[in-house]
Amino acid sequence: MRDLSAYLSDRPSRGRTTEAVTNALREAILDGVLPPSTWLREDEIAASLQVSRTPVREALRRLSDEGLAHKIAHHGTAVSPMSLEDILALYVVRENLEGLAARLAAKNTPAGLVPALQKVQAQMEELVDSGDPAALSRLNITFHRLIREAAGNQYLDRFLGQAEQAVRRLAPTTFAAPGRASTGCAEHAEIIRAIEAGDPDAAEEAGKRHMRNAREIRFSAMMSM
CATH class of the missing domain: 1.10.10.10 (Winged helix-like DNA-binding domain superfamily/Winged helix DNA-binding domain)
Structure with missing residues (x-):
């Protein structure tokens, strides 16, 4: 032990x-x-x-x-181990829940949310060329946590909190994949723009697309192992 x-x-x-x-x-x-x-x-x-x-x-x-x-x-x-089926199920659920969180955040847009997201985004962009996927992963968790808390739905917050725990168990982080740091930051920027504009449809689609891309990177990495 x-x-x-x-x-x-x-x-x-x-x-x-x-x-x-x-x-x-x-x-x-x-x-x-x-x-x-x-x-x-x-x-x-x-x-x-x-x-x-x-x-x-x-x-x-x-x-x-x-x-x-x-x-x-x-x-x-x-x-408990995590099987391929578990990971598939996780990303299917997370894609829809993260999309919903972004939609609700865009509708609510509580004071301070956009600046907080932009601050995390700036910190991530500074790390894009540093090759520190662990730090990027931690900031990514913070980014998505801010959105789910801004959604203002306790059940969604709870379910996404459980999904976050499952994602933390997956190693290595998707930010270790070549090019993912820059594309992930670009996808975050889309989400921020939609939330700032108060566009729930665009925010939801950007959130879902972000999760779909993460899923594809995860599966590609697993299949190559």
Whole structure:
């Protein structure tokens, strides 16, 4: 078991140990520190995080409910793998949900949204030639998070949050593909222009097109492996 102590930056307050352990394990899975099919042994996790086994047991149950872990009869709990079918399903759903988020953001356009998107966009454009796909990926997550929060729909926010978690598990990021940094930034610019113009139809189409292109890059990379 890898040392997971870094994922508990502070000792959890009384009554919040289960939540802290759940967050720590979730982030370790999303970061790839606990890769697919890793066994999640209660005693090893408890020792690594210096907590009792009770909150670990509850944390594993919660992660199973989220689909990040699964129980195997008579063996224990392991990190859930992501099959090609899972990834296909993820992008089909994400394409439509990201399109809807962009549509709603264009209709609502809360104060400060466009400048916030432009700021992230500028940071991404500065990294296009630097060859730092991990940093681009983090900024990309921020970009899409701003849009989904601006959509003002709690259910959409929740579903896209779950999709974001799944995307974080896919390695390498699509920004590692040749040319994707520049094309991804260009697609973001289209989304920003549509939102700034208050054009829901254009924003939705730009959001969907962005996801379709990401999907094609992802599948091309997987097929070449």
